[in-house]
Amino acid sequence: MTEVQRRPGGRSARVVAAVRAAVNELVAERNPGDVTVGEIAERAGVNPTSIYRRWGTLEALMLDVEEARVEVKSPIPNTGTLRGDLLAYARQVAREITRPGGMAFLRAVLAVRQSGDTQHQSSWGPLHKRAAQLQSMLDRAADRGESAPALNDVLDCILAPIYLRAIFGNSKPREEHLAIFVDRALGPV
């Protein structure tokens, strides 16, 4: 039995997939702050204790769902030029944060930060996996002989204003704004 449970595609993997799908549906349907573990369990057809045992808290589950979603929906671009990659990345970020339920991720991050969680004290915290992938994209550009900015410049110039506008501005940045953000990250020519 143990062997079967550990097999990818076994019961365990099905539970994870069902729970993640339930979270994505629920945060898109309503105020994500109102979604409870009980509702997620019901929608996924699992026991709430399975959720607590695997993820610990609702916030940890939200972060996990976002990470899995980013992996699938927003693969790191590889367009052949750094400017092309950064523009594609900017469009991904703008699309994801402004989708219904997109802010649930930020809300979960703030909740984890405030509860003094120490799992994510590494540089860029809950973004660390994504940050490592972006660093590979920058390294690839440098290998091609392009002049690549530092990772912090990419996050400060592109990710930060898109998130800020989502939080305060109620609007998705237009294409010309994204181009300005990318040019800032690339720095003075």
Add this chain to the structure above:
Amino acid sequence: MTEVQRRPGGRSARVVAAVRAAVNELVAERNPGDVTVGEIAERAGVNPTSIYRRWGTLEALMLDVEEARVEVKSPIPNTGTLRGDLLAYARQVAREITRPGGMAFLRAVLAVRQSGDTQHQSSWGPLHKRAAQLQSMLDRAADRGESAPALNDVLDCILAPIYLRAIFGNSKPREEHLAIFVDRALGPV
């Protein structure tokens, strides 16, 4: 009696001052997400219904407290040069967002945004008052003959990365980072 209540410094003003002080104390003492209207009322020595009547929701109260705090603690700088003003502004933002309880403001903004509040649909939403003050600072620089960036550039280049680092990075940007943010806002020389 009505005349007395409306007088600045009267009972009404004392309630507002006591409630704001209670919020500032409580969010600095503990996880701001755990602060309740009941606790605020108890600390301020007022009835919870007074809080609901005046502010409506906990989130609206949090935004009001932040606005009042910014007014007092972070007056718009007037150093004589735009670069000096922007650097002073960047230091204010970094200091306020990283103070104990500083993230409570962002959390309240996210809560208001998610509940579909329509009071703050103006440009830059809950930041609109602050944005107008910053615009005056930029206009003053232009009047002196300095080349001033657009307000959005200031928010995108300075406010956004400081907030992003507070949310994800667990650290206050160092002085040299703030100088980089300011130079980006000022644009290519």
